[in-house]
Amino acid sequence: MSDVRVIIQRDSEREERVVTTGTTAADLFAGERTIVAARVGGELKDLAYQVRDGEEVEPVEISSEDGLNILRHSTAHVMAQAVQELFPEAKLGIGPPVKDGFYYDFDVERPFTPEDLKAVEKKMQEIQKRGQRFSRRVVTDEAAREELADEPYKLELIGLKGSASSDDGADVEVGAGELTIYDNLDAKTGDLCWKDLCRGPHLPTTRNIPAFKLMRNAAAYWRGSEKNPMLQRIYGTAWPSKDELKAHLDFLAEAEKRDHRKLGNELDLFSIPDQIGSGLAVFHPKGGIIRRVMEDYSRRRHEEEGYEFVYTPHATKGKLFETSGHLDWYADGMYPPMQLDEGVDYYLKPMNCPMHNLIFDARGRSYRELPLRLFEFGTVYRYEKSGVVHGLTRARGFTQDDAHIYCTKEQMAEELDKTLTFVLNLLRDYGLTDFYLELSTKDPEKFVGSDEVWEEATETLRQVAEKQGLPLVPDPGGAAFYGPKISVQAKDAIGRTWQMSTVQLDFNLPERFDLEYTGPDGSKQRPVMIHRALFGSIERFFAVLLEHYAGAFPAWLAPVQAVGIPIGDAHVDYLHTFAAEAKKRGLRVEVDSSSDRMQKKIRNAQKQKVPFMVIAGDEDMANGAVSFRYRDGSQENGIPVDEAIAKIAKIVEERAQV
Structure with a gap:
C-alpha cells in the first residue's frame, strides 16, 4: 500500500494527514457521529468515498445545510422503498429534499389516504431499524435503461443526464455528468433490497436517520408541467434529533393556528x-x-x-408590453390577450x-x-x-x-x-x-x-x-x-x-x-x-x-376597536351612548345587545380578538363610568367615560402595540 496525503479542511483550520491507499472519508472522521458526508474538491461525496493523494476533504455535519439535504434525501429514498413494498404497482417519480423536509412523487392507481400514510411511515420505521446500507454505483445509460425498464419516469430522466434542472427536482437524480444508482443493501447479507436512480450522496445507512415524520399528500404534475400526468406526492420531514423534530412539529402547529386563510374565515375578513x-x-x-x-x-x-x-388602468394594448419587454420574458406569467378594436391584443397588466x-x-x-x-x-x-x-x-x-x-x-x-x-x-x-x-x-x-x-x-x-x-x-x-x-x-x-x-x-x-x-x-x-x-x-x-398578530391586530388596525358589553338589558342604551361619543373621536366601537349572557359576550369578543371590552352595570351608570377588560383578561374598573374614550383614542393615535 502506498501513502496518500490529504488536507482536512475545517472552517479556517487545515490539517495535513498521511493515510494509506483505500482510506475512506469515513475513516478520516471515524468516531465523529455527526459527520454524514464529505466535500472533496468542492463536490459532495459519500463517506464511503476513497480519498486520493492531494485532495482537500471537508467534513459535512448533519446539521449543516448540505447535511440536512443529505439526511432528507436519504429519508425520501426510504419512503419510496416503503411505498413500493406496500404498493408494488407504484411507479417512481422524483424525490428531492426541500425546505425543512422532502417529498417523493408516485404514479399510483388511486390517491393515498391518511391510513396509507400511517402504513408507509410504519414501514419506513422498519426499514430504518434494519440499517440498510446506501451503496453507490456508476452505470451506463444502456445499463440504467435496462435496470429501470419498468420505471417510465426514470427512463425519461436518463435522457436528461447532466442537464437536469433544480426547478423540478430532476437534478437530484441525474444532475451530474454520469449516471449512478443507489442500492439499499441488507446490513447482514448484502442482498439488494431496493434501488433508485440518484446522483447522491446519501447517509451511510438507514439507521443514520434519527427522526422523521410524514406530513401530508397532494396531487402534483410530473416535473411541474400541467401538460404532464398527475402524480401523487407525499411530503415528509426529517431532523438530526427527535427533539428537533418535535420543535419543528410544534412550530408547524403554531403556524397552522396563525394560517391567514383559517383566520380570514374565522374573523370574517x-x-x-x-x-x-x-x-x-x-x-x-x-x-x-x-x-x-x-x-x-x-x-x-x-x-x-x-x-x-x-x-393607471388595469388593461392595455399589447404594444406597451412589447416596448417594455414583458412579452419577451414574462408572457407565461400573464393572462392571455383579449382581442378588441378589430383584432388588437389587450392584456391585463x-x-x-x-x-x-x-x-x-x-x-x-x-x-x-x-x-x-x-x-x-x-x-x-x-x-x-x-x-x-x-x-x-x-x-x-x-x-x-x-x-x-x-x-x-x-x-x-x-x-x-x-x-x-x-x-x-x-x-x-x-x-x-x-x-x-x-x-x-x-x-x-x-x-x-x-x-x-x-x-x-x-x-x-x-x-x-x-x-x-x-x-x-x-x-x-x-x-x-x-x-x-x-x-x-x-x-x-x-x-x-x-x-x-x-x-x-x-x-x-x-x-x-x-x-x-x-x-x-x-x-x-x-x-x-x-x-x-x-x-x-x-x-x-x-x-x-x-x-x-395571529389575528389580534393592534387597536389602530383592528376592525372593531372596542365592544360594549352590558351586564343587563338596562345598560344597553348607556353603552350605545358611550359608543356614539367614541365614534365622534373616530373610534370603531360596537355594542353587543344580543340576548346572550355576559360571559358568552366576553367569549365572543375574545374570539373576534377585539382589543378592548367596555363593560357597564348599575354602578358604572351611576358614576358615569365603565369597566375596561383587555384581551389578556386583565381589567380596570370605574373609569370615567371621557377618560376611557381618551385612553382608547391615545392608544390608536400612537399605534401602540397592545
Whole structure:
C-alpha cells in the first residue's frame, strides 16, 4: 500500500494527514457521529468515498445545510422503498429534499389516504431499524435503461443526464455528468433490497436517520408541467434529533393556528370564492376596514415623503408590453390577450412600471423636477400556476404599493438611502421590527448595461444597506438582468422570514422607453430608475400581518376597536351612548345587545380578538363610568367615560402595540 496525503479542511483550520491507499472519508472522521458526508474538491461525496493523494476533504455535519439535504434525501429514498413494498404497482417519480423536509412523487392507481400514510411511515420505521446500507454505483445509460425498464419516469430522466434542472427536482437524480444508482443493501447479507436512480450522496445507512415524520399528500404534475400526468406526492420531514423534530412539529402547529386563510374565515375578513376564481380574493367589511387603514396610513406617509399619486388602468394594448419587454420574458406569467378594436391584443397588466414610464414621458422633463417619485396602489394580474396559488400570499390578482423614482445619477445614492430608510421605518410602524437585508448582484450570464455601471450601482447599494446597521446577506447572481437590488427580509412573531420590500435599480426600461430629461447644460440625459414595492402587495402584507398578530391586530388596525358589553338589558342604551361619543373621536366601537349572557359576550369578543371590552352595570351608570377588560383578561374598573374614550383614542393615535 502506498501513502496518500490529504488536507482536512475545517472552517479556517487545515490539517495535513498521511493515510494509506483505500482510506475512506469515513475513516478520516471515524468516531465523529455527526459527520454524514464529505466535500472533496468542492463536490459532495459519500463517506464511503476513497480519498486520493492531494485532495482537500471537508467534513459535512448533519446539521449543516448540505447535511440536512443529505439526511432528507436519504429519508425520501426510504419512503419510496416503503411505498413500493406496500404498493408494488407504484411507479417512481422524483424525490428531492426541500425546505425543512422532502417529498417523493408516485404514479399510483388511486390517491393515498391518511391510513396509507400511517402504513408507509410504519414501514419506513422498519426499514430504518434494519440499517440498510446506501451503496453507490456508476452505470451506463444502456445499463440504467435496462435496470429501470419498468420505471417510465426514470427512463425519461436518463435522457436528461447532466442537464437536469433544480426547478423540478430532476437534478437530484441525474444532475451530474454520469449516471449512478443507489442500492439499499441488507446490513447482514448484502442482498439488494431496493434501488433508485440518484446522483447522491446519501447517509451511510438507514439507521443514520434519527427522526422523521410524514406530513401530508397532494396531487402534483410530473416535473411541474400541467401538460404532464398527475402524480401523487407525499411530503415528509426529517431532523438530526427527535427533539428537533418535535420543535419543528410544534412550530408547524403554531403556524397552522396563525394560517391567514383559517383566520380570514374565522374573523370574517376575506374569502376567495370559487365563482370568481383561484387566487382572486374579495375583502369583507371587517377586512376592508383593516385594508383601508393600512392604505390610508401608507398614503399619508408617502405624501410626507414627497411621493406623487398616480392612477393607471388595469388593461392595455399589447404594444406597451412589447416596448417594455414583458412579452419577451414574462408572457407565461400573464393572462392571455383579449382581442378588441378589430383584432388588437389587450392584456391585463402584470406590472405597473410601463405605465409609470409613460407618465414620466408624457411631457418634457427638466433636472429641476427630479427626483420624481410616482406612487400607485396599482392592481396587477399574474397567471400563477394553480399549484403555487396560496391564499393571499400567492395570488393571481393583487394590488401593489408600487413606486417608481426617477432621478439623476448624482441623486441616486441619496435617493436610495432615503428610500430604504423610509421602507424600514414604515414597516416598523406596522409592527415588524426584526430585519435583515439581502443584496442581489449581477448574474454574469444575464445582464444589460456595462460592468462599470453595475459595479458602481452595486457598491452604492452596498453602502446604503450597510448604513442601516442591519445584517447584510449577499445573493450573488440573484439580481434580475436589468439591475441590482436590496430586499428587506422580515421575521414575524414566530421567527418565520418573509421577503417584504424591494429597492431595485433598473438600467433597462429607461433605455427601452427612451426616457430623457434636460440637464443643466441643456443636453438630453437618461434618468436613473428605481423600482420600489414596500409591502410587495397589499394582499400579501395583509396576510403577513394577520399571521404575525395571529389575528389580534393592534387597536389602530383592528376592525372593531372596542365592544360594549352590558351586564343587563338596562345598560344597553348607556353603552350605545358611550359608543356614539367614541365614534365622534373616530373610534370603531360596537355594542353587543344580543340576548346572550355576559360571559358568552366576553367569549365572543375574545374570539373576534377585539382589543378592548367596555363593560357597564348599575354602578358604572351611576358614576358615569365603565369597566375596561383587555384581551389578556386583565381589567380596570370605574373609569370615567371621557377618560376611557381618551385612553382608547391615545392608544390608536400612537399605534401602540397592545
